[in-house]
Amino acid sequence: MDIVDGLRGTGAVRSFTNDRVDHSTIGRILDLARFAPSGGNRQPWRVAVVEDLNIRDRLGAAMQPVWDEYVAMSALGVTPFSVVPPAPYEMTSTTPGNTPNLMLSEIASIPVVLAVAADLSSIAMMDKDLDRAPITGGASVYPFCWSILLAARAEGLGGVITTFASRAEKITGPLLGLPENHALVATIFLGHPVKQATKLSREPVTSFTTIDRFDGPTFTM
Ligand SMILES: Cc1cc2nc3c(=O)[nH]c(=O)nc-3n(C[C@H](O)[C@H](O)[C@H](O)COP(=O)(O)O)c2cc1C
Structure with missing residues (x-):
């Protein structure tokens, strides 16, 4: 696959055919993704290929309330779980409650479920002492997650990165045997796409790029 097509056209895929994905395909995907960059090249990622149906069901069950909360907050026009306090809002009775999410309710039938963890002891969290939530550490593991999606596409597969399981880490961590000082950073679903969105x-670049400073003039191409 051409790299430009990969970058421009690897959309989120959430519906999969029943075709199975074998270990050698998963292995090839991870074998490409491992070339992702990380701070100090410390490669802090760990991956669990979640196959056990009981673990999958419990993972899906732990993620569902997070999804419900996410949808409810989105419906109120709030960025869910933002670290920046939103303007006051109220959960109203019209706020959606239990919202179906097929990826979670049918997690048993998804061809590949990958849980990705990061070893916090190998991550230089450059912004950890600032008066805001740290974010830079994610840069040592999310390029790896994105490379998994790109490598999957090169195999004719599609998928999506999700982070619901992190919010429920008190449940999902022990369920997945998350090691000490590790964070669950993503659950990635993969399979043969029912439909691959490529547009x-x-x-546009001009909407987010400026010259010299973030309050500088708009960058023109
Ligand atoms: C960090 C991250 C978390 C995401 N979490 C979820 C998620 O929990 N559930 C989901 O369905 N999609 C999730 N997505 C997928 C995004 O919704 C998707 O990338 C975005 O809407 C763009 O979709 P498109 O590439 O098909 O245009 C996540 C993506 C990222 C990068």
């Missing part, structure tokens, strides 16, 4: 909707 993605993204803001």
